[in-house]
Amino acid sequence: MAKIVKIVTPLTDEVVSNLKAGDRVSITGYIYTARDAAHKRLFSLLQKGEKLPLEIRNQIIYYVGPAPAKPGYACGSAGPTTSYRMDSYTPALLDKGLKGMIGKGLRSKEVIESMKKNNAVYFHAVGGAAALIAKSIKKSEVVAYEDLGAEAIHLYYVEDFPVIVVIDSAGNNFYETEPPKYAK
Amino acid sequence: MRKIEAERIKKKVKELFLRANYHIGEDVLTALKEAREREVSEVGCSVLDMLIENYKIASGEEIAICQDTGLAVLYVELGQEVYIIGGNFREAVNEGVKEAYMEGYLRKSIVDDPVFARKNTGTNTPAIIYTDIAPGDKIKFMVTPKGFGSENMSALAMMKPADGPEGIKNFVVDTIKKAGPNPCPPTIVGVGIGGTADKVLVIAKKALFRKIGEHHQDERYAQMEKEILEQINNLGIGPAGLGGRTTALAVNIEYTPTHIAGMPVAVNVCCHAARHAEGIL
Secondary structure (H helix, E strand, O other): OOOEEEEEOOOOHHHHHHOOOOOEEEEEEEEEEOOHHHHHHHHHHHHOOOOOOOOOOOOEEEOOOOOOOOOOOOOOOOOOOEHHHHHHHHHHHHHOOOOEEEEEOOOOHHHHHHHHHHOOEEEEOOOOOHHHHHOOEEEEEEEEOHHHHHHOEEEEEEEEEEEEEEEOOOOOEHHHHOHHHHOO | OEEEEHHHHHHHHHHHHHHHHHOOOHHHHHHHHHHHHHOOOHHHHHHHHHHHHHHHHHHHHOOOOOOOOOEEEEEEEEEOOEEEEOOOHHHHHHHHHHHHHHHOOOOOOOEOOOOOOOOEOOOOOOOEEEEEEEOOOOEEEEEEEEOHHHHOOOEEEEEOHHHHHHHHHHHHHHHHHHHOOOOOOOEEEEEEEEEOHHHHHHHHHHHHHOOOOOOOOOHHHHHHHHHHHHHHHOOOOOHHHOOOOOOEEEEEEEEEEEOOOOEEEEEEEEEOOOOOEEEEO
16 A cells, blocks of 8 residues: 655645655645636736736645535535646746646646746646545635636645645656556 | 426426436446456556545535536437426526526536637526427436536547448547546546437437446447457556556447448547436426
């Protein structure tokens, strides 16, 4: 049984460098959420040289658009959305200091190169385990782009949020290395 | 003629979308547990365990199985002896969807114009409604909240008759290979063959309603299903695309007559959740 690496946010270069593809990780601390529409706005601000509505240096962004929370719940079901749709916006955010991304699915060559250049890590959260993942989200508030509804930028406080390092800062990619071991 | 009130249509649609979003099918749970027994990848087993636990939580607490509560798609068979009163059919269906999503703590995921403003409609409507008129005096509903992680991996190929079963198998397996981890494997793969470019995609999605483990009643198509499933699982993509022997739980082929010059083939992918519900008025 693989052991679980416990990390807290914000991330540090040292922590990120030590995370290897395949590591099971448990995240505690604050993380931001953003997906398609929010990324488009953030990217546009970066292109114009304007200030972002959040400090992303050393932070983690979770690609998610959560379901609404039932009364008594901090957060509705909140599994990852497919990351490749954020690819074109990501290198600019990594250049600005974003250290970690949580999502699911393949990333482009450009994103992986930028991760290596900026010492950043990409975590995989299990798609389909949305209700289970929501249990680790203890607090949720909208911090930007409220008009986007489920696509707004949230700040979550998470405890033991379960993820797997799927692409590490050296560019090792679990989506590429693992399937051939099980192929026939 | 049998009168059915629009209000009853609205209530039935609401009930079906809530059910599909909270409760996974028994056949899916069984298939996941069986896959868990057979899976050899450690990470794969851990992913399957998380999925099985997720469905227990969602069902027990009546919360969404997945945050992508999908675009509402309905296949309705309207008995030709039915006479709808007290409202407009399409409006009643959309009201039912709206109420399910507003009251059921389900995410609203529909945008109005797909290219420019992409403003969320706030109600998870409009639904996509396919209606068929059939003999009888009932209304049969088959509904699916279709998530787009899987939907985005769909594909269409206008193949030549000469491409044959081998061509079809290669196309389906290639489509799943390209999709990799994106549609949340293990997936259910709906395959449509025949018809026209649009019809073939409709039947590919309808193929997703079949109970897992059931095969096409035509032995030749059933054989194709088994071969494609084996080839897909031999890709090694595994649960969540992190490597393993369980990449697809089922491949369901539906075919329909087509033109002498063509063999349209469509793949509509669904994640393992295969959310759908059926009901009759």
